[in-house]
Amino acid sequence: MELSVSDLAVSLGTRRVLHGVDAMLRPGRVTAILGPNGSGKSTLVRTLAGLLDPDAGQVKLGGKLLARLQPRERARRIGYLPQEATVHWDLRVAELIALGRAPHRAPFAGLSGTDQAAIDAAIEATAVRPLVERRVTQLSGGERARVLLGRVLAGAPDWLLADEPLASLDPVHQLDLLDRLRTLAAGGMGVVIVLHDLLQAARAADDVLLLREGRVVAFGPAEAALAHQPLREAFGVEVMVIGDDQGRLLPVPIGRTKSV
Structure with missing residues (x-):
């Protein structure tokens, strides 16, 4: 089911952050949202997750208004991973990941076989099996980020929305995570990630949405x-495009453009 926004406008306090955003995000694909600091990337993802109400425009999931879905149903459909790797309880890693099954369980019910299978799959997908008996407060920032992703994946959502998921990861785990996200998309999940790194976006994304000052500069493959012109307009940078050993074209920033 597609996740779409049409003529979306969102404010934070008295400041308008997003202006007339239109996009149709498709399942089975990785969509990267990029733009300079303050361009509205996190605001857009939070709105897609149903955590912010738009001033104007609509967010739809599978053709239905997101705002009309019950919170429990929305939580089953959309998994959201925020920037801040914050945990408010000192739980065991296994217990924290199991919380991802909450939208699928009756209050106070134990874990079903389906729940446990989903938890196990999330643990394997995020490579945190060696951590499951540790307390969350004993983890490094990167380990905690992987565990929190595991909690989201345990819910088996149709859509995964991740805001800066690479921020606290070392290069090896960044590459591993991007590969896992591509695998999830190949299995039919819709994946939306906020990124800053153009090379990682070119490596991992099927589609890219470029923002500048809350407006869409480019959206598409x-x-x-x-390409050169959208990146000039969005970031004010010139790029050199190189090819990798898999035939992908990778944009490498080489300097500011004088026209922006």
């Missing part, structure tokens, strides 16, 4: 959205 990664190769087109990460």
